[in-house]
Amino acid sequence: MQAHEKITRALRAANDAGRTGLVPFITAGYPDPEKFIETLASIAAVSDVVELGVPFSDPMADGMTIQRSSFKAIENGVTLKWIFDSLQKSHAKIDAPLVMMSYLNPLLAYGLDRLAESSLKTGVCGFIVPDLPFEESEELRNALEAKGVGLIQLVTPATPETRLKKLAGASKGFLYAVTITGITGGGNGLPAGLAEYLDKVSGLSSLPVCAGFGIREAKDVANVGKHAAGAIVGSALVEVLERGEDAAAFLQSLRK
Secondary structure (H helix, E strand, O other): OOHHHHHHHHHHHHHHOOOOEEEEEEEOOOOOHHHHHHHHHHHHOOOOOEEEEOOOOOOOOOOHHHHHHHHHHHHOOOOHHHHHHHHHHOHHHOOOOEEEEOOHHHHHHHOHHHHHHHHHHHOEEEEEOOOOOHHHOHHHHHHHHOOOOEEEOEEOOOOOHHHHHHHHHHOOOOEEEEOOOOOOOOOOOOOOOHHHHHHHHHHHOOOOEEEEOOOOOHHHHHHHHOOOOEEEEOHHHHHHHHOOOOHHHHHHHOOO
């Protein structure tokens, strides 16, 4: 089984068990680098897939919550190399497939072939790169797929249907359906027309569709789960970590 297929399998297993797949996002090394693996393991134990954010100085798709966490992690010395080194030392402790969310510059600086090798060794099964247009993604996609690692594509409510079909066909692991045309961390709930949008995306994708941006409560997860395979929870979880609260307990509450 290729690495990206582990993502797909985990989400389908959740759906087969009657659950919406839960995909939490955390900024790697936040809030305490020394407790990174401990935090990750506790979150992975109650999740289907875990999305790891690589701290970046200019995270243009992220709202203030994730920007703060990214800035703090960078201050604490968290880098892509540090993340891979930490994962490699404790890979056996992490149960869920891992997906990295990174802007392009850190990946290029690390080296694409090296990136794919490190991913395969540490349980990273896929990548989300929000500032990489599909038309410019071939080099990264080829490097990752040579090792069975997937490049996950994003679509939005503004994506034309012809392009949506192209992105759905190219994605590996799952297809990321952004619920809004904006940045993460919005506090106004899910948008009107979400059901129709997710039904459309799910109907065009042969892979599980996971919805992200604006998912903060159990009712949001339940609403998304009626129309998509999984729900991605980012800013709300980072806020829990920021307050020093129990992240695993928060995620478990989203399943109620």
